[in-house]
Amino acid sequence: MGSIHVSGGKILCGETTIQGSKNATLPLMAAAVLHKGMTVLHNCPVIQDVECMRLLLEDLGCHTGMDGHTLWIDASEIQKNELDAGLTAKMRGSVLLMGALLGRCREVVLPFPGGCVIGKRPVNYHLDMMRRMGTEVVCQGDRMVLRTGKLKGTVMEMPFPSVGATENGILAGTLAEGRTYLSGCAMEPEIQELGSFLREKGARVQIENGHVAVEGVKELHDSEYVLMPDRIVAGTYLLAVLGTRGDAVLHEVPAAALHVLAELICRMGGSLTEYDLEKKAQEWKNCTVRADCRGRKNAVLFAETAPYPGFPTDLQSQLMAVMASCCGSICHIRENVFENRFMIAAQLKKMGADIRMNENEAHIYGVPVLHGTELYARELRGGAALILAGMSAEGVSRITPDDYIKRGYENICKDLKELGADVSWEA
Numbered sequence: 001m002g003s004i005h006v007s008g009g010k011i012l013c014g015e016t017t018i019q020g021s022k023n024a025t026l027p028l029m030a031a032a033v034l035h036k037g038m039t040v041l042h043n044c045p046v047i048q049d050v051e052c053m054r055l056l057l058e059d060l061g062c063h064t065g066m067d068g069h070t071l072w073i074d075a076s077e078i079q080k081n082e083l084d085a086g087l088t089a090k091m092r093g094s095v096l097l098m099g100a101l102l103g104r105c106r107e108v109v110l111p112f113p114g115g116c117v118i119g120k121r122p123v124n125y126h127l128d129m130m131r132r133m134g135t136e137v138v139c140q141g142d143r144m145v146l147r148t149g150k151l152k153g154t155v156m157e158m159p160f161p162s163v164g165a166t167e168n169g170i171l172a173g174t175l176a177e178g179r180t181y182l183s184g185c186a187m188e189p190e191i192q193e194l195g196s197f198l199r200e201k202g203a204r205v206q207i208e209n210g211h212v213a214v215e216g217v218k219e220l221h222d223s224e225y226v227l228m229p230d231r232i233v234a235g236t237y238l239l240a241v242l243g244t245r246g247d248a249v250l251h252e253v254p255a256a257a258l259h260v261l262a263e264l265i266c267r268m269g270g271s272l273t274e275y276d277l278e279k280k281a282q283e284w285k286n287c288t289v290r291a292d293c294r295g296r297k298n299a300v301l302f303a304e305t306a307p308y309p310g311f312p313t314d315l316q317s318q319l320m321a322v323m324a325s326c327c328g329s330i331c332h333i334r335e336n337v338f339e340n341r342f343m344i345a346a347q348l349k350k351m352g353a354d355i356r357m358n359e360n361e362a363h364i365y366g367v368p369v370l371h372g373t374e375l376y377a378r379e380l381r382g383g384a385a386l387i388l389a390g391m392s393a394e395g396v397s398r399i400t401p402d403d404y405i406k407r408g409y410e411n412i413c414k415d416l417k418e419l420g421a422d423v424s425w426e427a
Contacts, residue, residue: 003400004413006390007422008372012246016237016418018253019410020045020069021230024190026093027167028197028225029053032073033062033100034174035201035220043227044071048407052091059084060101075104082109085143089113091407095164098126099171102135102151111143125158125165132156133172133180153178153216161186161307166212167194173214174203182212188308189231189257197225231257232314233409234289236384239315240416241291242270243322243392248419253289260311264319268326269297298328298366305337313337317344317385324353325392326366333362344382347375351393372397380408387412391421 020043029050032039044050046069054064054071061079065072081101088094088111101108112123127137127144135148153176158165163186170191173180185191187210195207201223204215229252238258241248242265255262255274262272270293301323305313316333321344323331335341342362345355351370356363372395377383383405390397399405402425405412416423 001401001403002425002427003398004387004402004405005424005426006372006387006393006397006399008370008391008393008395008397010244010391010420010422012241012244012248012419012421014419015249015251016415017251018229018234018237020227021190021193022047022049022408023188023230023232024193024227025050026053027096027171027190027194028227029057029071029073030096030100031171031174031194031198031201033057033060033075033078033097034103034171035222036076037074037220038222039073039075039201040224041071041073041227042069042224043229044069045230045410047410048403049091049093052087053093056083056087056094056097059087078105081105081107083111085111092164095123095126096167096171098130098146099168102130102146102148103172103175106149106151107145107147109143109145125160125162126168129156129165129169130172133176151176153180153214155181156183158182158184160184161210163188163191163307166191170194170198170205170212170214173216174198174205174220175218176214176216178216180212180214180216183210185210185212186307189228189254193228197223200225229254232312232381234258235261235312235315236318236388236409237415237419238265238272238289238291239318239322240388240391240419240421242268242293242296243325243388245294245296246420247290247292247294249288249290251288253287255287255289257308260309261315264301264303264311265291265293267301268299268329269293269295271295296326298326300329301331302334303331304334305341307337313341314381316341317382318388320344320355320362320364321348321385321389322392323364323366324348324351324355324389325370327368329366331364331366333364335360335362343378344385347386348389350375351389351397353389369394371395375399377401377404380404384409384412387416387423391416391423
């Protein structure tokens, strides 16, 4: 367990490249289990969640390897269908193996998954879908046992556009008998990425306007795939530039997936300029963005988290941290996705922030200056947000532990240093 040290007051003015997407990599790794053969993923981020999922696959009987940012998975043999409890406790994404293993093995024993402490995040949406597809679900203490003679396609209106449940529905439907049609689905870019990946493996998946249609196939085939860049990492660094009134360049930005954040930055007086954007079906594949926030101004902002294309809950903490030191600005945030997303408010108040809470709403009144201090990170995005707060503060901040941050950011200290920040890691 290490810590991250931040000396505030530096204006960002460098350039860096955005890593591959965490939230796209994990479902694609789960999808590899559906195929009795080889999957190769390029632009894979070297982060703790990916390593945890890789170890889960190894424990199931897969052979895997990592060469730089290329991950290969040989799922020719699956030797067990019970997930390791110690590994699933570390990562919420392990729940995605539910649909994949049911499709491949027709049975899975899944301990209740862990991850960040940001809310209840129930698995009932996942279980309801599996039941609709012909699965028996038995809860035994701290684990779930799911069995099916054969997964069968179904028609289902989702009660909430859950990203994980949508992905599990796609995974389960890929090898199911017949057609699966889901409406009211999540439409995050990472879900589109899963559909694109599966089509290249021979699956019949269509995703459009909140609807998912999957025609079950008998088998998949070997494939290679280049992962999209991480929109949340890109959004974090764009907000860092805004917070320091910087002028920086980010390469490999999924600009088409960040339009809500872009509008907010422009309302604050910043400007975003896109370069070298190749017009493809997936525009996020290749885009360089210059973020010029030297003219940042006071503003009254309202941000309300919502499923895509709304403002991402995964950027809400970073926005709060940045607005806390924008003197004269007022930001009203309404959190609609996770009930514990305001956990960093107490840490920001230690730095002198003026934040007033009322259930799922927060009013942030920008103060002239925050003060560096000892800070405690309790979850992934909140940890990154505390680094952003430290960059805008007077003095030195120390964020402990760094474990949560490493779950999603490959090397946040290196990236921010390349952008001009005074950030370092200490064991």
